[in-house]
Amino acid sequence: MALVGNIRDFSLSDFLSLVDRGYKTGALHLTYHDQTARLYFEKGKLLLAARRPEDEKPELLVRLGVLNADQLAQACRALAARGNGVTLSQVVIDAGMASPERLQSALMGHTEQSVYGLFAWPEGDFVFEHNQRPAPDAPLALTPISIDHLIMEGVRRIDEWERIRDRIPSTDLVPRFLAPPGEKLKGMRLSPDEWKVFARINGRDTLAEIAQKTGLSDFDVCRAVYGFLTAGMLELVKRQRVLAAGMPPVEQPRLKKSLVNRIINRIRSM
Amino acid sequence: MQTVKMVISGAVNAGKTEFIRTISEIEVVSTERRATDDTRLIKKETTVAMDFGRIAISDDLVLHLFGTPGQKRFDFMWEILAEGMLGLVILVDSTRPETFRETNRIIDFFVSYRDTPYVIAANKQDRPNAWSPDELRLALRQPPHIKVLPCTATDRESVKNVLLELLYVIQERSED
Numbered sequence: 001m002a003l004v005g006n007i008r009d010f011s012l013s014d015f016l017s018l019v020d021r022g023y024k025t026g027a028l029h030l031t032y033h034d035q036t037a038r039l040y041f042e043k044g045k046l047l048l049a050a051r052r053p054e055d056e057k058p059e060l061l062v063r064l065g066v067l068n069a070d071q072l073a074q075a076c077r078a079l080a081a082r083g084n085g086v087t088l089s090q091v092v093i094d095a096g097m098a099s100p101e102r103l104q105s106a107l108m109g110h111t112e113q114s115v116y117g118l119f120a121w122p123e124g125d126f127v128f129e130h131n132q133r134p135a136p137d138a139p140l141a142l143t144p145i146s147i148d149h150l151i152m153e154g155v156r157r158i159d160e161w162e163r164i165r166d167r168i169p170s171t172d173l174v175p176r177f178l179a180p181p182g183e184k185l186k187g188m189r190l191s192p193d194e195w196k197v198f199a200r201i202n203g204r205d206t207l208a209e210i211a212q213k214t215g216l217s218d219f220d221v222c223r224a225v226y227g228f229l230t231a232g233m234l235e236l237v238k239r240q241r242v243l244a245a246g247m248p249p250v251e252q253p254r255l256k257k258s259l260v261n262r263i264i265n266r267i268r269s270m
Numbered sequence: 271m272q273t274v275k276m277v278i279s280g281a282v283n284a285g286k287t288e289f290i291r292t293i294s295e296i297e298v299v300s301t302e303r304r305a306t307d308d309t310r311l312i313k314k315e316t317t318v319a320m321d322f323g324r325i326a327i328s329d330d331l332v333l334h335l336f337g338t339p340g341q342k343r344f345d346f347m348w349e350i351l352a353e354g355m356l357g358l359v360i361l362v363d364s365t366r367p368e369t370f371r372e373t374n375r376i377i378d379f380f381v382s383y384r385d386t387p388y389v390i391a392a393n394k395q396d397r398p399n400a401w402s403p404d405e406l407r408l409a410l411r412q413p414p415h416i417k418v419l420p421c422t423a424t425d426r427e428s429v430k431n432v433l434l435e436l437l438y439v440i441q442e443r444s445e446d
């Protein structure tokens with residue numbers, strides 16, 4: 001079943017995060033007025049982003065200056081001869097027409113720029129088709145692209161408190177790393193202010209204290225933390241026994257197991 | 271007579287009234303009124319106060335089901351309803367991603383300051399374009415130990431299943 005929605009309500013950053021955490025494979029189709037875009041993912045990583053149909057064609061490699069027209073024709077013939085399971089990019093590398101670094105860099109740069117442009121869309125319908133894959137001759141990144149830093153880029157463009165408050169309701173919360181952040185940080189490019197915030201996260205200081213120590217505004221700290229949260233690096237916890245609104249913790253009534261069992265049996269019998 | 275309480279919450283039009291109506295033994299006491307704000311774009315009538323349903327467990331024990339008002343301006347009711355509740359069902363309209371942010375706000379409200387046992391019911395699973403429970407878990411950023419259950423609020427077996435799953439969570443925390 002396709003996932004359908006609008007990025008006005010469920011932002012592109014949120015969707016990329018969902019794809020990342022869910023290891024999704026498929027194609028995200030986006031439409032905003034007369035503009036369209038298509039992003040292909042494999043196991044939560046980005047293979048290709050096309051802002052127009054030509055971006056999914058082999059000729060993209062010529063436009064990006066990776067191949068000349070003759071090389072492309074040769075690569076396409078070789079691809080047809082080798083059959084299923086081989087990508088155009090692999091054929092280009094195997095034939096020595098471009099180095100893996102050059103090919104990856106060109107395709108990654110193009111893909112990133114294509115996605116960055118999408119963050120400027122204020123709205124747009126999306127449909128995610130599970131397991132839809134690009135055509136065999138599509139110019140795919142050799143190594144699928146991690147989307148963590150794409151999420152951060154999207155978050156940098158947020159200029160409204162409301163969206164951030166949805167996930168960070170109070171600056172009295174304490175950000176805490178879910179795991180040592182080393183692996184997640186690979187390939188993520190942080191701005192100097194984001195580094196400042198990142199370096200101050202110690203599992204003890206509240207967001208307000210981090211703002212005070214870094215000299216950044218509450219908004220800038222919360223925006224950076226929102227990005228780390230969206231990228232799945234952090235969680236926010238309440239400082240023990242010091243609750244944001246000064247409210248005492250509410251104890252849940254502890255019931256006897258026998259009473260719960262009676263309710264269970266009654267519901268089962270209905 | 272001992273009474274215990276469960277709260278059914280969720281965004282506007284998530285299916286709270288229907289959920290309670292499907293399982294309650296009494297006709298649901300509901301204060302539905304003609305919607306006066308933007309909720310009327312979604313449905314003609316919406317719950318502006320609360321729904322109330324009841325299931326008799328035995329001669330000396332009754333389970334009350336309270337549905338929270340969906341509209342933001344009735345948020346003050348939530349605190350009152352949350353007092354002393356046994357557990358919480360968060361209903362989500364699986365076909366409307368535009369309500370997921372609001373759903374997160376509701377979850378945050380109810381579980382931030384109290385250790386509330388809760389489950390999430392992915393309602394309207396019978397509709398086309400419904401997001402699956404797994405996808406909703408990702409969209410709502412719920413950890414693996416929180417149950418996200420398929421649900422059709424008009425189907426009694428489905429509603430029973432959601433309540434039972436919540437009760438199993440409560441059972442694990444209860445005293446011998």
